[in-house]
Amino acid sequence: xxxxxxxxxxxxxxxxxxxxxxxxxxxxxxxxxxxxxxxxxxxxxxxxxxxxxxxxxxxxxxxxxxxxxxxxxxxxxxxxxxxxxxxxxxxxxxxxxxxxxxxxxxxxxxxxxxxxxxxxxxxxxxxxxxxxxxxxxxxxxxxxxxxxxxxxxxxxxxxxxxxxxxxxxxxxxxxxxxxxxxxxxxxxxxxxxxxxxxxxxxxxxxxxxxxxxxxxxxxxxxxxxxxxxxxxxxxxxxxxxxxxxxxxxxxxxxxxxxxxxxxxxxxxxxxxxxxxxxxxxxxxxxxxxxxxxxxxxxxxxxxxxxxxxxxxxxxxxxxxxxxxxxxxxxxxxxxxxxxxxxxxxxxxxxxxxxxxxxxxxxxxxxxxxxxxxxxxxxxxxxxxxxxxxxxxxxxxxxxxxxxxxxxxxxxxxxxxxxx
Amino acid sequence: xxxxxxxxxxxxxxxxxxxxxxxxxxxxxxxxxxxxxxxxxxxxxxxxxxxxxxxxxxxxxxxxxxxxxxxxxxxxxxxxxxxxxxxxxxxxxxxxxxxxxxxxxxxxxxxxxxxxxxxxxxxxxxxxxxxxxxxxxxxxxxxxxxxxxxxxxxxxxxxxxx
Numbered sequence: 259x260x261x262x263x264x265x266x267x268x269x270x271x272x273x274x275x276x277x278x279x280x281x282x283x284x285x286x287x288x289x290x291x292x293x294x295x296x297x298x299x300x301x302x303x304x305x306x307x308x309x310x311x312x313x314x315x316x317x318x319x320x321x322x323x324x325x326x327x328x329x330x331x332x333x334x335x336x337x338x339x340x341x342x343x344x345x346x347x348x349x350x351x352x353x354x355x356x357x358x359x360x361x362x363x364x365x366x367x368x369x370x371x372x373x374x375x376x377x378x379x380x381x382x383x384x385x386x387x388x389x390x391x392x393x394x395x396x397x398x399x400x401x402x403x404x405x406x407x408x409x410x411x412x413x414x415x416x417x418x419x420x421x422x423x424x425x426x427x428x429x430x431x432x433x434x435x436x437x438x439x440x441x442x443x444x445x446x447x448x449x450x451x452x453x454x455x456x457x458x459x460x461x462x463x464x465x466x467x468x469x470x471x472x473x474x475x476x477x478x479x480x481x482x483x484x485x486x487x488x489x490x491x492x493x494x495x496x497x498x499x500x501x502x503x504x505x506x507x508x509x510x511x512x513x514x515x516x517x518x519x520x521x522x523x524x525x526x527x528x529x530x531x532x533x534x535x536x537x538x539x540x541x542x543x544x545x546x547x548x549x550x551x552x553x554x555x556x557x558x559x560x561x562x563x564x565x566x567x568x569x570x571x572x573x574x575x576x577x578x579x580x581x582x583x584x585x586x587x588x589x590x591x592x593x594x595x596x597x598x599x600x601x602x603x604x605x606x607x608x609x610x611x612x613x614x615x616x617x618x619x620x621x622x623x624x625x626x627x628x629x630x631x632x633x634x635x636x637x638x639x640x641x642x643x644x645x646x647x648x649x650x651x652x653x654x655x656x657x658x659x660x661x662x663x664x665x666x667x668x669x670x671x672x673x674x675x676x677x
Numbered sequence: 678x679x680x681x682x683x684x685x686x687x688x689x690x691x692x693x694x695x696x697x698x699x700x701x702x703x704x705x706x707x708x709x710x711x712x713x714x715x716x717x718x719x720x721x722x723x724x725x726x727x728x729x730x731x732x733x734x735x736x737x738x739x740x741x742x743x744x745x746x747x748x749x750x751x752x753x754x755x756x757x758x759x760x761x762x763x764x765x766x767x768x769x770x771x772x773x774x775x776x777x778x779x780x781x782x783x784x785x786x787x788x789x790x791x792x793x794x795x796x797x798x799x800x801x802x803x804x805x806x807x808x809x810x811x812x813x814x815x816x817x818x819x820x821x822x823x824x825x826x827x828x829x830x831x832x833x834x835x836x837x838x839x
Contacts, residue, residue: 282819282821295699295702295744296743296744296745298705299705299745299746299749302705303832306832307832307833307835307836308836309836324702325702325703329703330703332704333703336703336704336705379743380743380745381742381743382741382742382767384743396743396767397743397767397770397771398743398744398748398767398771398774398775399745399771400745400771400774400775400830400831400832401770401771401774401831403832404774404831404832404835407835408835412821446690446737446740447690447736447737447740447763447765450737450763450765450766451766477767480737480740480765480766535690622694622699622702622742623698623699623700624699624700641692641694641741641742643692643694643695644692644694644695644717644718645694645695645698645717646694646699650717
């Protein structure tokens with residue numbers, strides 16, 4: 259039976275020759291991930307059921323990123339609980355203030371996830387690692403607890419939508435514009451329960467940062483996972499960082515797909531998702547009447563070095579518009595340091611921006627940039643749901659770093675080509 | 678198993694940020710989470726809801742974050758079952774894993790209104806709307822998932838095997 263790339267990875271990890279869409283399987287896990295919000299719930303469940311040891315001390319990653327450095331006493335208690343648990347269980351990959359980063363930027367950077375792996379994470383954006391050719395999906399805390407205890411998880415084998423990428427992106431566009439365009443086209447439940455498999459000649463022109471951004475937002479189309487075919491870009495990225503051997507899985511030529519969608523990258527325009535769903539997309543050029551109060555550049559979607567470079571290029575020698583607050587958050591300590599060395603931090607501060615240490619912070623309305631009543635933000639984050647970044651009447655427009663930085667300078671949403 | 682209660686109905690794409698806003702995720706305390714359930718779209722929900730009541734949503738219910746705090750808040754608030762046209766997949770998994778009953782039924786999702794008196798049979802998937810004198814057929818869980826629920830959730834089922 260011909261299989262998709264996702265199905266091949268799942269079959270191999272379930273010890274089966276083949277699997278079909280809809281089949282329920284139990285698969286071995288290469289990594290189980292949690293953060294400072296989801297891990298405490300998992301620890302409570304883990305202990306309540308009498309478990310004392312994790313299945314593999316090197317295959318559990320705990321990343322303190324949502325509310326650290328801790329925003330309040332309750333958050334500090336939760337982080338402390340994770341820290342103690344990591345110590346008790348001897349968990350190798352525990353990352354706290356000083357060496358943490360936003361989990362989905364950190365794990366690929368550290369080489370902890372790679373091609374052919376099966377990964378679950380108690381965070382919906384765990385689908386990010388599909389950029390490396392892994393099967394990676396978000397789960398809840400109970401699944402995380404079960405994964406930590408047994409090294410296994412149950413899955414319903416997904417069917418897939420194949421996205422054939424052709425052409426090449428315009429200068430002002432990036433992976434963010436592509437994935438927003440796709441979500442606008444298929445809707446927030448357009449890939450519900452399915453894999454989004456990315457392939458085609460155009461794929462090879464996309465950088466790893468572009469792919470990580472695109473796979474990251476597969477969940478915003480309802481997908482179980484997003485996955486890119488493995489090519490030289492993947493192998494070069496992984497070789498510099500690898501911590502374990504990898505296996506490359508490719509889809510069978512006659513694999514069945516629910517749908518095949520061709521995306522010509524050359525046609526993609528700077529794209530913005532309007533409130534309150536990621537599917538409400540428009541071209542940035544149509545939104546110049548939208549005045550903004552805040553700009554956020556960062557998150558697991560767009561806090562990587564190429565995102566910082568794109569923002570710095572636009573902000574260099576300019577200043578954010580009066581009345582606009584611009585918050586920039588490099589996603590990991592390493593990216594932060596690179597921003598220092600490359601002079602980006604100086605550029606940002608001279609432009610009137612603030613630069614934060616790595617945190618999810620404002621993306622989920624945690625802290626570090628909460629919106630007041632009726633305020634409007636342009637953000638490179640991943641969700642623009644009601645109340646996501648603050649007050650229930652506030653509004654979020656999702657965009658690329660290029661569009662967000664340009665909008666910060668102008669004071670309204672602006673196509674980056676009009677700077 | 679049978680659930681019987683009054684309906685609280687919401688629309689499509691009810692996301693986990695409105696079910697339980699992230700500003701309350703600095704605790705894992707079930708009662709505290711339940712006290713803020715749905716507050717960003719329905720401030721009255723917490724004061725109106727009675728034990729055993731039923732929640733009905735449209736398509737893609739529970740989309741967004743993987744926070745298990747969302748089904749926990751709904752369950753702890755007293756809701757006995759959530760009926761929707763479709764569920765977002767992480768919410769679907771989480772609900773099963775923590776023992777919150779859910780049922781996919783497009784017809785029920787469309788026809789049931791807030792305030793209706795509704796009865797649900799999980800074994801058969803049959804939903805009876807006593808207010809409107811209508812019956813709808815939902816999809817019961819596959820045996821694999823029924824087994825997890827019967828054993829009292831995912832971790833109970835694993836702990837018993839080891």
